[in-house]
Amino acid sequence: MAAENILEMHNIEKEYFGNRVLKGVSLTVKQGEIHALVGENGAGKSTLMNILFGMPVIYSTGGIKGEVVFDGSPTEIKSPRAALELGIGMVHQEFMLLPGFSITENIKLNREVTKHNTVSKLMGSSKLQTLDMAAMGKDAKKALDSLGMNVDEWLPIAGLPVGYMQFVEIAREIDKENIKLLVFDEPTAVLTESEADKLLAVMKKLAAHGIAILFITHRLDEVLAVADSITVLRDGEKVGFMTQQDATIEKIAEMMVGRKIEHMNQATKEAQQEEAVALSVRNMSVNMPGEVVKNISLDIKKGEIIGIGGLAGQGKIGIANGIMGLYPAQGELLKDGVVMKMNTPRDAIENKLAFVSEDRRGVGLLLDNSIETNIVMTAMQIQEKFLKPLLGIHVIKMADSAHIRKHALKLIQDLDIRCTGPTQLTRRLSGGNQQKVCIARALTLEPEILFVSEPTRGIDIGAKKLVLDLLVKLNRDLGMTIVVTSSELGELRSICDRIAIVYEGRLETILSPTAPDLDYGLAMAGKYQQHSREAV
Incomplete structure (x- = not known):
């Protein structure tokens, strides 16, 4: 007799390198039930599902504490194959399809239907059977x-609309x-x-x-619907x-975001509105894959x-990338009232703007170069700083090593970058210190406006506070x-004077x-405007 609860997860704990990402989470799902799992980015949803589906990252980083019971029996799910054999399926947020294969081939991958042919019959070997394309298509x-x-089940995946x-x-x-159990990760x-x-x-x-x-x-109206x-x-x-x-x-919204907020930036400006x-960002749209921005207008005040907050994929990342010209943007930017050229x-x-990218290792740093090279590189290329004439010939310039070293040492000290010295490769720094190098490079440009995207992503809790303290x-x-x-969101609420929430671009x-x-929860779910109208 099958158990009433198809899944029970009891007191699940998970640590990544000393950082507790799940703290005694319990979850019960009944047969034939649609059970919604909601929370902000970083709440632990994906880690919990990785545990359920036996993803390798879980057991290569020390495993878990707690108990998983599936269909009435305690079990350890240590691989996706084990999950599949139990009857657990997962529809991932990122597509797991082979674009060069047909729809049928993707559906039947690793579960192909075969049939005997002349050779397999003669040799008496099932390994020599051929694919039964008709049965698979059926x-x-x-x-x-x-x-x-x-x-058509034989259409190739490549070229299909994303909905298909x-x-x-x-x-x-x-x-x-x-x-027996299907996990849908952000399917809509x-x-x-x-x-x-x-x-x-x-x-x-x-x-x-x-x-x-x-x-x-993240769509709370869908949660209530099903x-x-x-x-x-x-x-x-x-x-x-x-x-x-x-x-x-x-x-739901209030539970998702409710927490005690310690405001680090106590010197919040009382006369902010008058500054x-x-x-000025006017009617700006940005075509950044996965972070599309749609007709946003926003005034950024001096000082x-x-x-800028919002859930994953809602467009918040696209704003700074569009302003800095890293992705195609339309609209109008006015710096101190003067129209700026866009897309460069x-x-x-x-125009005295600087940017610390969310992609620290991929875009923000030259990993196989020294700290000092990373700090001065952009200023050398764009502003021609840290250069000196070669043999007195002003047309030909070379790096001013002494000036570079002096500047790098000052920033290493000012930002407390923990390293062996300015010549250390940035690849060998911790995540928090790599982030400080990115900030040092931006500061070297002497900006009036500094854009910092995902400043604490991938760094430990102690380094997070240091980076946030530095921004303040x-x-x-x-x-x-x-x-x-x-x-x-908690970090934004701890250091910011105002917070713009972006939803669906x-x-x-x-x-x-x-x-x-409640206001933050509604805004993150795209329901703040609607709720405000209904409250009037």
Whole structure:
């Protein structure tokens, strides 16, 4: 007899290199239930699902504490294959499809149907069988039909609309014979509204056939539409559980973001509204893959720290990248009231803007070069600093090594970059010190406005505080205008004077760091404007 609870996770704890990302989380999912798992970025949702699906990163970093019970039996799921054999399927947020293969081939991959041929019969070996393309196509067609997809099962994946790819991912999972639990990780993020509605209907249909569904999403209206029960995670802890009957968007939103905020930037400017505008962003759109910005207008005031927040993929990262000319942008930028040229990083830097990228290792640093080279490189290229004439010939210039060394040593001391010296390779620094090198390079440009994107991503908790303290110090002591883009809402609320929340590429609202948790939760879910209108 099957257990009523298909999945029980008891007191799950997980550490990554001393950082506790899950702190005694428990979760129960019943057969045929749609169970929503919600929380901010970094709440622990993905780690919990990686544990459930036996992803290698979990056991290569020390494993877990706690117990997993599946279909009534305690189990250790140490690989995706083990998860599949138990009957657990996962529809990942990032597509796991082979573009050169057909829809059918992707659906049946690693579960191909074979048939005997003349050679296999003569040799008596199943390994020499050939693929039964007709049977595979029939299975794929059945899975696609169950999702309401009227598409040729032999079309190649390459060139399909993203919505179709998402349904192919789901078709692959439901084609598996023993599927008992399906995990949907942000399945509607790439879908149109009509496709999302169709998917939610499919989820209800699957649940009605006894398949349990774990539904991870940031869209709270979808949670209320389909979920039978809801678990809320925050900072690696389970902070709430409710049934559909008890749930409201307001309750879920407040649980997601509620926390004690210690405001580090106590010298918040009282007359902020009266201060001059440093940079005006007018009707700006940015075509950054995964972070598209749609017609945003925003005034950045002189001497403030302004935060840009929002959930993953909503467009917040695209704003600074568009302003700095790193991705194609349209609209208008006015620096001190004067129109700036767009789409050219050189012009942005010449207008006294500097940028610390969210991609520290891929874009922000020359990993195999020294600290001092990283600090001065952009200033040498764009502003022709740290150069001297070669043999007195001013047309030909070379690096001024003494000046570079003196400047690097000063910044290493000022920013407390922990290293063996200015010649150390940046690759050999810790994440927090690499981030400080990125900030040092930006400061070398002597900017009036500093854009810092995801300043604490991938660094430990102690280094996080040092980096945030540094941003506050630059603002207070130098009067520098700072724009911080971050997925860590608590960090933004601790250092910023104002916080702009972006949802689906648009500016949802601008809030005070001391605004109620409910306001932040609604804004992150794209419901703040609607809630404000209804409250009037």
